[in-house]
């Protein structure tokens with residue numbers, strides 16, 4: 001089967017009998033993008049990451065990264081973990097307690113000349129939003145800060161692949177949003193493919209460009225996250241976790257009377273929010289709840305809401321009385337929660353135009369962690 005998307009950087013088939021009831025047998029190809037690994041508990045998601053990283057040895061298969069074979073038993077190749085140039089972050093990332101933040105971030109660069117090492121530490125610290133924490137002892141950090149330090153540490157030695165195993169599941173909502181924003185930024189800035197395990201459909205849709213759905217050790221579906229999830233039973237969980245659209249961007253300008261602020265979203269349109277007292281250029285995290293967005297099948301004149309964003313319906317996930325509609329506008333995907341009858345009432349279906357109507361007051365804005 002050919003899968004559209006960027007040319008693959010990771011090309012892997014890994015097979016391992018984990019126990020009598022479970023054999024993981026998965027083939028995946030991943031390009032310069034964020035691939036999400038999704039599936040029920042026990043499906044083998046973590047095992048898949050461990051096999052690719054070299055933390056566990058496959059019984060058979062082949063793993064190639066950026067053209068270099070990492071595991072190829074037929075040719076006697078099994079590159080050890082430390083030479084695979086694969087970065088990893090987990091839910092409970094253990095930082096080295098005897099080193100400060102800078103020491104942790106620079107740990108993988110120990111063999112490099114000092115000037116280059118320091119430059120790289122500064123670079124990844126800025127990307128991960130921890131530049132102001134570099135001198136801090138790690139025991140003084142919050143959970144979210146620790147995870148961003150873990151991300152910077154994994155990134156510092158310039159991995160060719162980043163593996164993330166539910167890195168935000170122990171964090172509160174602002175912590176999650178900040179780490180997810182940083183991951184998107186890291187992917188863009190470093191061009192490193194990311195394989196990201198999550199249980200959260202909303203995370204899968206807003207973060208990933210490609211989703212691998214695992215069940216009982218097998219890859220049962222793959223493709224654009226919204227489409228794969230809408231076609232699977234997983235969609236019902238969207239509703240349970242409460243849908244929030246979270247993006248990053250910057251302050252673009254303020255209205256003359258300081259009653260509104262225009263935000264430029266990364267990869268997307270402008271959004272008008274109620275006045276935000278931050279100077280133009282400030283990086284911000286932006287959030288809109290899925291049940292505060294109205295949908296229209298065409299543009300509407302004479303409306304008090306400040307934002308009307310044109311887009312295309314990508315998927316509709318209905319479950320009981322409610323439905324989540326995925327609308328793509330520019331590069332961004334929005335999740336809108338509606339009653340189950342709404343898509344039919346408006347004549348909305350995948351591929352049709354839809355307009356997102358958002359009040360300025362529904363746009364929540366916070367300065368991004370620096």
Ligand SMILES: Nc1ncnc2c1ncn2[C@@H]1O[C@H](COP(=O)(O)OP(=O)(O)OP(=O)(O)O)[C@@H](O)[C@H]1O
Nearest residue numbers: 018019022039040041042043044045046047048199
């Ligand atoms: N070394 C091992 N020996 C025996 N069983 C194992 C081993 N490693 C994992 N398992 C089992 O294999 C199954 C798959 O585990 P894995 O952690 O890969 O699943 P997962 O999809 O990541 O699950 P979760 O979403 O709960 O983290 C589980 O039943 C687990 O208990």
